[in-house]
Amino acid sequence: MFIIFGHFPNAPILAGVVQVHWALHYLNEYFNMQVSDYKAIDALKFQVIIAPNSQVNLCLKKINDHKFSFSYRSENGSHSSGRVVYQ
Known part of the structure; x- marks a missing residue:
């Protein structure tokens, strides 16, 4: 669970690039997958945008040895999702 604070002064949302960065970070922490790979x-x-002070859950799933999925969800539904492919 993450507690989100505003990022952009004129549009306080959690940027997509941050969401991807966090997914890569936690794939490294829990699955030992290197960001550089x-x-x-x-x-x-x-x-659905992630607004300031939102609490979201990040779900990571291993699809195979080189592919993982991630998704951010909250009581408001699915915010974002994607798959990370490693070399």
């Missing part, structure tokens, strides 16, 4: 981000979708 990722090859591509597939099927990246942003459905």
Whole structure:
């Protein structure tokens, strides 16, 4: 669970690049997948913005040895999702 604070002064949302960065960070922490070894981000979708003070859950799933999925969800539904492909 993450507690989110505003990022952009005129549009306080959690940037998509931050969401991807966090997914890569936690794939390294929990699955020992190195950020420098990722090859591509597939099927990246942003459905619902993550506003300041939102609490979201990050779900990471191993698809195979070189592919993982991630998704951010909250009581408001699915916020974003994608797949990370490693070399």
